[in-house]
Amino acid sequence: MAIDFPNEELLADLGVDAIYTNPAGGRSDIKVLFDRGYSQSQVGSTDVDNMAPSASCLSTDVASADISATLEVDEVVYKILSIQPDGEGMTYLVLSKE
């Protein structure tokens, strides 16, 4: 049986504070599930261990997002590389410092 767990409650319980800056420059405080997760890249023939940060949040909080928007978590400002709505109210953001 699927567990019906409202997105808002999930973020309230497990989320961290973030500042979303929309493409027009407007800032808003939102909750995100932040993951600075490990990733491995291949550049040429060489593998590189590095970090691939991402965040999940309410789609309504980032409805205006495009790749000129930013997300600040723990005083680090991330650019948004990819915006991936799940169609069920949450959006997954792929982040980068550069």
Add this chain to the structure above:
Amino acid sequence: MPTTIKRQKIIDAVEARARTILTTDPVGYYSNLGTNVFVWLSRPLQNTGVISELPALVLRPTLNEPIELRAGSPPVQIDQLMIDWEIIAAPGSLTEDRVWEMIIDWYKAIGTDPTWTNLASDTNIGPDSFDYDQKENTLVGASGSIVVVYRHTQYLES
């Protein structure tokens, strides 16, 4: 015990030269690429924030090819040793410019003595290319090959 195998001596000389690519070297380099030089790296480079091994120069001797046999007693064989190289960097906002500098440094280091202290006749540089990936940082890779031409007694390389 030091190696007596000529191609290994060449690889050792190439690695040692690469390690001199430092901004403090009197030759005058743009970068400190020589800080992280690896031969036949078989594990991932680290760029996790805890450990950073970038920028790095990775050397892989991939092919040794006999190209000429000169008659004599004993006969002399001329080989060319291909060494693939890769420069991997997370150059921040300066991006390609910094990687260009590292490529120029690498070629400059080769040019200080393309005979590798008389181990080889010459060293030729092939084309280079770029590759990219972006995660937490932008990663830029440049790659190419050098070909070291050297001679040895036929059937007896050491």
